[in-house]
Amino acid sequence: MRVAVITLVAGRHRHLRLQRDGLAAGTRQPDHYLVVTMADPDAGKALDGRRPAAETVDVPVGPGGRLPLAAARNAGAARALADGADLLVFLDVDCVPGPGLLARYAETAADGALLCGTVAHLPPPPPEGYRLGELPGLAPPHPGRPAPGDGEVLRGGDHRLFWSLSFALTAATWRDLGGFCEDYTGYGGEDTDFARTAAARGVGLWWIGGAPAHHQYHPVSRPPVEHLDDILRNGALFRDRWGTWPMEGWLRDFADLGLVVHEPGTDTWRRTPETR
Structure with a gap:
């Protein structure tokens, strides 16, 4: 199984570098690492000299500067599929994968399922930044989502709890769903729509234990x-x-x-x- 990791970038290069360090430390390496840039011409420079090797895919930003999140995910998936990917793994740029994330997604992948690992939201980093090996002890998985054990898979999940921070699906399932609806631009809604499409087409939601990601801190507004x-x-x-x-x-x-x-x-x- 050829595994592609797809992440969207519009700044936060420090977060991107730590994500890449997490991938490099994993028990399984990605066969493709696609960084989809949105009005961020310097993203590629942030990855120079680091492994795993990354390929950048540029997606233009439309009128008003609204980020084309749905179109960017579709562009990354299209490039991965053209390169022969069998499994698409989407990671938010703020997410650092745990060492077993790619291996667990690959070994549990099945047509007709969306795979979601746990995500822990980290506290603000110390001045010197996060240390990769210390991330698991800094925060528990988000309490609003299931948190199965390392070898556990919880099938029949509630599609309303899907989020796009960390998920995976087979190439066949992606083609069946048709990707994200590109009518959505800017913040919010496109991932909820994607999950609703999956539910309507009988694609299940599975919560995967042993596939943790650690979400790096950044300030947020509540409500946004x-x-x-x-x-x-x-x-x-x-x-x-x-x-x-x-x-x-x-x-x-x-x-x-x-x-x-x-x-x-x-x-x-x-x-x-x-x-x-």
Whole structure:
């Protein structure tokens, strides 16, 4: 089985370098390592002289500077498949794979399944940065997701819990799903849509023990007010496609801040007049 690792990059080169160090320390090396850049011409320089060897794939950013996350994942997958990949492993640029991640994904892979390993969110690093060997002791897996034991596979997972930080699927399953919907641009919604498509087509969600990833710290806003317009636009697209709104927790938080209002008659969330 030929394994491709695909990660999207728009900055955070220090995080990217540690991800690559994690791959190099793994019990199984990727056959392809594809770094998909979005308005980040310097990403390739951040990887010079490091192993495993990486190939960069450039994806243009559209109007308004919104990152084309769905299109970028599709571009990375297309290149991997053209190079003969049998298994696609997607890692967020902030995620450092544990030493057994690729091996576990490869040995548990099956057509008709989305594979998700555990993800632990790390505390802020010390001034000298994270030490690769110390990552497992810094944080437990995220409490909002299942955390199977090292040799365990939990089948029949809830597709609403899927996230794109760390997941894998076979080439045949990717082709069956058709990739991510590229109508989504900017922040939010495209991974929820992908999981909904998987559920609709009978592709199961499996939680894989022994495939941990460690998410490097970066500041976040709660709720993510800087992404308000993206969430409203992508949320409306999701509603049009599936009949319900995603990210409702954030929408309610925005409403509590007086930023948005829900119109029940049309099931529409909009900016309040004073914030338009």
